[in-house]
Amino acid sequence: MAGRAVVFEDASPGRLLRVQPKLRVRLRSRLPAAxxxxxxxxxxxxxxxxxxxxxxxxxxxxxxxxxxxGVSSQDRVFVLTGAGISAESGIPTFRGAGGLWRAYRxxxxxxxxxxxxxxRLVWEFYSMRRRVAAAAKPxxxxxxLARLGTDLQDRLFLCTQNVDNLHEQAGSRRVIHMHxxxxxxxxxxxDRPPFDDARTFEPPAKIPVCECGGRIRPxxxxxxxxxxxxxxxxxxxxxxxxxxxxxTSGMVEPAASFVAHVRGRARTIYVGPEEPANSFAFTESHxxxxxxxxxxxxxxx
Ligand code: APR
Numbered sequence: 001m002a003g004r005a006v007v008f009e010d011a012s013p014g015r016l017l018r019v020q021p022k023l024r025v026r027l028r029s030r031l032p033a034a035x036x037x038x039x040x041x042x043x044x045x046x047x048x049x050x051x052x053x054x055x056x057x058x059x060x061x062x063x064x065x066x067x068x069x070g071v072s073s074q075d076r077v078f079v080l081t082g083a084g085i086s087a088e089s090g091i092p093t094f095r096g097a098g099g100l101w102r103a104y105r106x107x108x109x110x111x112x113x114x115x116x117x118x119x120r121l122v123w124e125f126y127s128m129r130r131r132v133a134a135a136a137k138p139x140x141x142x143x144x145l146a147r148l149g150t151d152l153q154d155r156l157f158l159c160t161q162n163v164d165n166l167h168e169q170a171g172s173r174r175v176i177h178m179h180x181x182x183x184x185x186x187x188x189x190x191d192r193p194p195f196d197d198a199r200t201f202e203p204p205a206k207i208p209v210c211e212c213g214g215r216i217r218p219x220x221x222x223x224x225x226x227x228x229x230x231x232x233x234x235x236x237x238x239x240x241x242x243x244x245x246x247x248t249s250g251m252v253e254p255a256a257s258f259v260a261h262v263r264g265r266a267r268t269i270y271v272g273p274e275e276p277a278n279s280f281a282f283t284e285s286h287x288x289x290x291x292x293x294x295x296x297x298x299x300x301x
Contacts, residue, residue, distance in 0.1 A: 067284070067286075068296065068297055068298060068299045069242065069244070069267075069269055069284075069297050069298050069299070070298075070299055070300070070301045071152070071242060071298055071299070071300055071301065072300075072301040073301075074241070075155065075241045075242050076155045076156075076157070076236075076239050076240045076241050076242070077148070077152060077155060077156050077157070077240060077241075077242045077243075077244065078157045078159065078236055078237060078240035078242070078243045078244070078258075078262070078266070079145060079148070079156065079157070079158050079159065079244045079245075079246065080159050080160070080161070080243070080244070080245045080246070080248060080255060080258055081145070081158070081159075081160040081161065081162060081167070081245075081246045081247060081248065082160075082161050082162065082245070082246065082247045082248025082249065082255070083161070083162060083247060083248070084246065084247015084248060084249075084272050084273075084290060085139075085141045085142065085145075085160075085162070085166075085246050085247040085290045086136065086139075086142075086162055086164055086166055086247075087247065087289075087290075088139040088140075088141065088289060088290065088291040089136040089137060089138060089139045089142070089164075089166055090132070090135070090136050091132055091133060091136050091162075091164055091166075092132075093247075093249075094249075095249050095251065096249070104125060106223055108121060109121060109122050109125040109126075110125075110222050110223050111222050111223050111224050112222055112224055112225060113224070114222075115188070115215075115217055115222070119207050119215055119217070120201075120203055120207055122217075122218075123201040123207050123218075124201070124202060124203060126182070126218040126220070127200035127201050127202055129163075129182055130182055130183065130198060130199075130200055131200060133163075133164040133165070133166075133182050133183075134198065136164065136166060137166075137169070138166045138167075138169045138170035139166075139290075139291040140291040140292070140294065140295050141246065141247075141289075141290035141291040141293075141294040141295075142166045142167055142169070142170035142172070143170045143171070143295070144294035144295040144297070144298075145158060145167065145170070145172060145246075145294065146167070146170040146171035146172045148298055149171075149172050149173060149174075150171075151300070154174075157174075157176070157236035157240065158172055158174065158175050158176065159175075159176040159178055159229075159233055159236070160175060160176065160177055160178070160179075161178060161179045161248060161252070161255055162177070162179070163177065163179055163180050163181055163182040163220055164182055165181065165182070165183060176228075176229050176232060176233060177228065177229075178221070178227040178228055178229055178230070178233060178255065179220065179221040179227060179228070180218070180219045180220040180221045180228060181194070181219050181220075182218065182220070183196060183197065183198050184196060184197055184218075184219035185197035185208070185216050185217065185218055185219055186216070186217060186219045187210035187212060187214040187215070187216055187217075188214050188215045188216070188217045189210065189212055189213070189214025189215070190210060190212040190214055192210065192212070194219040197216075197219075227254065227255075230254070233258075234261075237258055237261050237262055240262060240266050241265075241266050241267070242266055242267045242269070243258065243259060243262045243266045243267065243268045243269065244269045244270075244271065245258070245259060245268075245269070245270050245271070245272075245276070245282070246270075246271045246272065246290050246294065247271070247272045247290050248272070248276060249276050249277060250276030250277040250278035250279070251276075251277050256277070256278050257278075259278055259281040259282060260278070260281050263281050267283060267284070268281060268282045268283050268284070269282060269283070269284045269285075269286065270282040270284070270285045270286065271285075271286045271288075271290055271293050271294065271297065272285075272287070272288075272289075272290065273287060273288060273289055274287070275287070
């Protein structure tokens with residue numbers, strides 16, 4: 001990792017974001033030792049003890065301890081989920097072994113240009129994803145977050161990059177889909193609102209057309225487009241005291257920067273089997289599958 005810049009894909013037009021992990025780690029390790037020790041002690045004290053051992057990553061902060069995430073009645077919790085939370089439900093992630101972006105090229109199926117160039121191919125891709133998602137059921141990770149929502153009510157803000165509806169199927173209400181929803185479509189021309197749509201369009205089927213003559217497209221935020229609900233998301237980030245990211249590789253903006261946005265002000269916790277690209281910004285990593293860790297992760301103070 002030394003001196004190597006990580007390049008993030010960016011959902012905003014034509015931008016690549018570079019960060020240098022080494023530099024960030026160095027800056028962090030320059031914290032006075034007393035501050036560092038106080039911060040680590042604080043983190044430990046905020047946690048209840050469970051039988052699982054977790055690791056706080058990062059050269060400046062490598063501490064092993066046993067923990068759950070204690071949530072008090074004063075806390076506001078922001079949960080960001082990514083493809084990893086649906087992996088145990090049989091929906092493939094995007095990156096890594098078996099990831100969708102190994103079998104398909106983003107430029108051919110995940111950009112507005114691709115839709116203009118070859119809408120049939122794009123619809124074929126999203127039809128396949130609709131079929132896979134329609135067969136999937138929520139796993140214990142989704143169910144645990146639905147329970148957290150019942151317990152915390154409006155003190156939980158659940159934001160997902162996923163376009164499946166497994167959080168809703170698990171019982172979560174008020175799910176913010178910043179990258180859109182697989183089972184909705186909209187017109188690429190008129191301002192007709194997005195509508196429920198579970199249809200599939202395989203060749204030689206014709207792609208759907210709006211009454212206005214425009215083309216119907218999946219209600220998805222493609223690369224080069226602006227994610228949805230960002231006002232609400234940044235308001236919630238500004239208010240949260242606990243930030244939890246689950247199953248997201250930390251490679252795609254703007255979600256990858258949410259943790260940096262709250263860092264220093266909120267506890268920052270990662271849950272997933274491997275460290276994300278932005279792991280330096282988390283104070284705790286709970287390494288394992290979401291479906292196994294989330295059901296026992298939270299306790300109430
Ligand atoms: N539990 C938790 N995390 C898991 C699990 C699991 N069972 N299995 C895999 N993961 C983790 C992987 O370790 C990886 O870090 O999930 C992460 C998935 O990363 P990505 O495939 O990059 O998915 P995500 O971060 O959600 O991608 C963001 O990229 O292409 C776009 O629009 C797409 O919303 C997507 C965005």
